[in-house]
Amino acid sequence: xxxxxxxxxxxxxxxxxxxxxxxxxxxxxxxxxxxxxxxxxxxxxxxxxxxxxxxxxxxxxxxxxxxxxxxxxxxxxxxxxxxxxxxxxxxxxxxxxxxxxxxxxxxxxxxxxxxxxxxxxxxxxxxxxxxxxxxxxxx
Numbered sequence: 001x002x003x004x005x006x007x008x009x010x011x012x013x014x015x016x017x018x019x020x021x022x023x024x025x026x027x028x029x030x031x032x033x034x035x036x037x038x039x040x041x042x043x044x045x046x047x048x049x050x051x052x053x054x055x056x057x058x059x060x061x062x063x064x065x066x067x068x069x070x071x072x073x074x075x076x077x078x079x080x081x082x083x084x085x086x087x088x089x090x091x092x093x094x095x096x097x098x099x100x101x102x103x104x105x106x107x108x109x110x111x112x113x114x115x116x117x118x119x120x121x122x123x124x125x126x127x128x129x130x131x132x133x134x135x136x137x138x139x
Contacts, residue, residue: 007080007081007082007083007084007085008083008084008085009084009085009086009087010045010084010085010086011045011046011086011087012045012046012052012076012086012087012089013043013044013045013046013086013087013088013089014043014044014046014052014055014056014059014088014089014090014091015040015041015042015043015056015088015089015090015091015125015128016041016042016043016056016059016060016068016070016090016091016093017041017074017090017091017092017093017128017132018042018060018066018068018093018094018095018100019092019093019094019095020094020095020110022112023110023111023112024110024111024113024132025041025042025095025100025108025109025110025111026039026040026041026108026109026111026119026121027039027040027041027042027063027064027102027105027107027108028040028105028106028107028108028109029105029106029122030104030105030106031106035122036106037106037120038120038121038122039109039119039120039121040121040122040125041090041125041128042059042060042063042064042100042105043055043056043059043060043063044058044059044062044063045059046089052073052089052091053070053091056068056070056091056093057070060093062103062104063103063104063105064100064101064102064103064108065098065100065101065103066095066096066097066098066099066100067096067097068093068094068095068096069093069094069096070091070092070093071091071092071093071094072091072092073089073090073091074090074091074092074128074131074132074135075090075127075128075131076088076089076090077090077124077127077128079123079124081123081124086124088124088125088128090128090131090132092132113133113136113137116129116133
């Protein structure tokens with residue numbers, strides 16, 4: 001991938017791979033937002049003086065109305081898009097309590113590892129998805 005210079009780095013963004021009964025949650029980005037209709041792992045920006053885990057819990061409460069048990073940090077992924085760059089920091093999580101609601105997304109789906117080819121993900125999510133799938137297939 002070519003490095004694009006002079007694009008703003010928006011900072012660290014945490015995301016959750018929320019697992020339940022052999023499935024994991026994907027969220028569809030809403031119309032009118034960048035990368036609309038693509039499927040992603042829910043999450044958001046880490047604020048100044050906020051830990052990654054606190055940011056993840058806050059974002060999941062805002063976007064899905066849920067709390068999770070955070071179980072493992074996966075490998076962060078730095079990615080440059082044409083108009084910005086970010087560092088995406090993934091966490092494997094277990095759902096705790098209520099079912100997620102699409103408070104900020106167009107749709108939510110619980111999918112199996114074998115269904116990932118049916119969904120289009122933003123480029124930054126792809127290496128995270130690949131690491132996660134390799135990890136669960138080897139366990």
